[in-house]
Amino acid sequence: MKNPSAVKKREENPIKLVWLITLLSFSVGVFMVYIVWSTLTSIRTERENLFELKENFISIQTKLENSLSKQKSVIEDLLEVKLSDSSQNDDYILVNLLKDYRQVVSDPILAPAFEKLDKNINSLLSTKNKITWWASAYNRTVPRIPSAKKEVESILYKILETVDKAEGQQRLDRAAMIRKIKKNYSRGSKQVDIAIINQLTEQNVYSIIRRDITDLVQLSERLHAIPEADNLTDLKDNKIRTLLARVRMNTKLSEGEKSSEKIELYSLLDDYETAMFGQGYTIDNDHQTIILGYDGEYGLILDRLRMESEKEILQAEANRIYDNIELTLGEVTGRTNAITQQEVIKVEKVLRQTWRTMVIIWIVTSLIYAMLAYEIIMAARNQIKALADSNIELEAMADELGRSQERLHRLSSDLFSVQENERKRIAFELHDELGQSMAALKLQVGSIARRLGDVKPVDLLPVCDEMRSNINQIIENVRRLARDLSPVVLDDLGLQAAIEYLVNNFSKIYNVKIRYQYTDINHLFNEDSQRIIYRILQEALTNIGKHAGAKHVSLVIKEEGHAVRFTVKDDGRGFNVHKTLYTKDAERGMGLAAMSERVRILGGKINIVSRPGIDTTVTFAAPIK
Ligand SMILES: Nc1ncnc2c1ncn2[C@@H]1O[C@H](COP(=O)(O)OP(=O)(O)OP(=O)(O)O)[C@@H](O)[C@H]1O
Ligand SMILES: [Mg+2]
Known part of the structure; x- marks a missing residue:
């Protein structure tokens, strides 16, 4: 059986481990949640900034484009000599929009493009002024x-x-x-x-x-x-x-x-x-x-011609400026798109990395948890197994204890009933044998006494003979009674002779041949042990006689080191030893239990092997004392 304190120690370890893992997983979980939360927040802010920037940029660009196209239509109107007053405000808007644009997209690479845009817008405005002058002159002329x-x-x-x-x-x-x-x-x-x-x-x-x-x-x-x-x-x-x-x-x-x-x-x-x-x-x-x-008329016509050619020049100039602006705007748009795209790619990369890291952490943590869980499960399983084993052991011990108790109980009651039976038998013997014989003796003595005066003493001789034979029988009965009560042979002649007497008696009573092989063992045991050994052998032989129906029986007594081995074997019907020993049957006999108990008292070991229908062997070793 295992040491209970060791079991307790093993019980404590997995619990500590569970606590440790729970604490660890909680901390790792909190840490992971924090990392993921902060990363996602920064990414989200970054993304929002980016979208805001893009939206800003798009709105400014749209405004700029609208403003430019308005300028274009104003200039076209002027060139068609359609004069209006509102055009100065538009110039202001255009300049401001450009300023905003430069602020929103503050990229060093874009600086020259913005310079160009600035210059072009200024020259567009000055061209517009020229066209305005031209238009008013044309209008006048x-x-x-x-x-x-x-x-x-x-x-x-x-x-x-x-x-x-x-x-x-x-x-x-x-x-x-x-x-x-x-x-x-x-x-x-x-x-x-x-x-x-x-x-x-x-x-x-x-x-x-x-x-x-x-x-x-x-x-x-x-x-x-x-x-x-x-x-x-x-x-x-x-x-x-x-x-x-x-x-x-x-x-x-x-x-x-x-x-x-x-x-x-x-x-x-x-x-x-x-x-x-x-x-x-x-x-x-x-x-x-x-x-x-x-x-003069000629001068006016000439002016008109000159203005028309100037109109073409101005228009060409305006168109050239537009083309330049469009080109530069295209550059700015392309670059801005590239910048935002780059940012988006960066943000998405970070996002992907975060996910990857999370998955890796998750996998690693899961693996660690799985390993720890495996460890815990194995430890718990071992512990359960150990508990189950010790439980089985305990149960077996309890069973054994119960059986021993039962055996003791039955043995004591058996001993008691044996004693009772013995007493009854003695009473019957006394009553049936001695009582009858003594009564007959009393009658015979009475008849002698009555006939003493009437008949000759010689005539009383047969009665006296009969009386003598009765008295002899009584003596014989008393002897038999005394012998049964205590193996007198044992006291008088020792174990060896008592066993021989037992064997002969058995052979005679049950009419079975018995092979008897022995060594001198008288001096090997004290009186008590001899009595116990005698009783064990007596029960073994009695069982053969009562249950086996055997034809051959052998009794071998052999000295082996510090013990003497007794082997009683018969070729009778045999029986299921385990079932017989462990079945809780109120009716079952006490002989085998008493035998085991007696061997245990001797300090030896008994072994009963039986093959039903073939044979039964009872072996026990008694340590020499
Ligand atoms: N040598 C044997 N051959 C066959 N059966 C046997 C033998 N020895 C014992 N048995 C069986 O084992 C049973 C138990 O034996 P046990 O000596 O304990 O009780 P019992 O002989 O029936 O009664 P008692 O209490 O008088 O001894 C017997 O009833 C019998 O069936
Ligand atoms: Mg018996």
Whole structure:
């Protein structure tokens, strides 16, 4: 059996371990929760910042783009000479948006891009200013062209009218001259004034002027259709100037000439030139050019042409700036996206790492827990097993104790009943044998006494013989009784002889052959031990006689070291030793129990082996005393 204190110690260890593991797992759990919580919080903040940044960036970018497109439409309106007043505020918004943008996306790599953007937006604003100026100038200039045109046209009309009138007059004059010559001719005057003839053959100067003025009308008209300033100048300096010079020459008064038409035409030409080339113009024929004055139709047309070409330049400039802005904005967007993307990737990497670490910690902790749990389970199982074992042992001990107690109890009651039976047997013996014999003896003595006077003493002899035989029988019975009560042989002749007597008696009573093999053992045991050994052998033989139905029996007594081994064997029907010994049957006999008990008192060991239907062997060793 195991030491109880050792069991207790083993019991305590797993409990301590469980506490330790619980404490450990609780701490690890708290630590893990803290790590995960703090990491996730920082990641979440990081992510939120990022999204906020992106949203901010997107909103500013959208605003900037909207503002830029508004600027674009304002500029387009200006270029279409649609003037409005609100455009200054938009400039301010644009500049502020850019400032915000730079603040939100503060990335050193983006600094040059922002510089570029800044510069472009400034030049966009200054271009816009230029366009505004241009638009107001255009607005001032172009609407005046139709009225100037009208004025020029009306002067030209007047010129043509005057020319027509003068031409008509000249024709009339010539017709009158011809009529006069014809009249003179018919009167017989054959002589014609050569001067008149010359005059008549002269070409009508007004026809020439009219042709020139018609050309001038056409040229004035063409001025409006010319798309380029150079062509316009060419028309002015070469064609118009030449025409005008010719007309001037043709309208010049020759000496002594008095022509109110020419004078009028001359002044009308002045009007035309002023209306066309402006107040204070000069015609520089030496240099073959007309230097413009102020506010003429030509000047307005030229201004318009110049403004239109300037418009193209301004538009191209604005477009170039837009392209640059778009390009730079694209750069900024790309870079900003890259930055946010990088941040997102970083955050996601950290997130992934956190998860991985958590899983690893979880796996490792689980493994440790599993190992510890395994240890605990094994320890607990061992402990349970140990407890169960000790329980079985205890149960077996308790059973054994119970059985021993029962055996003792039964033995004592058996001893008591044996004693009782013995007493009864003695009483029966006394009653049946001695009582009867003594009664018969008493009757015989009475009959002798009665017949003493009547018969001869010789006649009493048979009665006396009978009495003697009765007395002999009584003596024999008393002896037998005394012998049964105590093995007298044992006291008188020792164990060896008592056993021999027992064997012979057994053989005789049960009519069974017995093989008896022995060594001298008388001197090996004290009186008590001898008596016990005798009783054990007596019970063994009695059992054979009562239950075995054996044909052969052997008794072997052998000295072995410090003990003597007794072996009683029979070839009877045998029995189930275990069942017989351990069945709690109130009816079962006490012989085997008494035998075991007696062997135990001797300090020896008994072994009963039986093969049902074959044989039974009872062996016991008694230590020599
Ligand atoms: N040698 C034997 N051969 C066969 N059966 C035996 C033998 N010895 C004992 N037994 C069996 O074992 C039983 C128990 O024996 P035990 O001596 O204890 O009781 P008992 O002989 O029946 O009664 P008692 O109390 O008078 O001895 C017997 O009833 C018998 O069935
Ligand atoms: Mg018996």
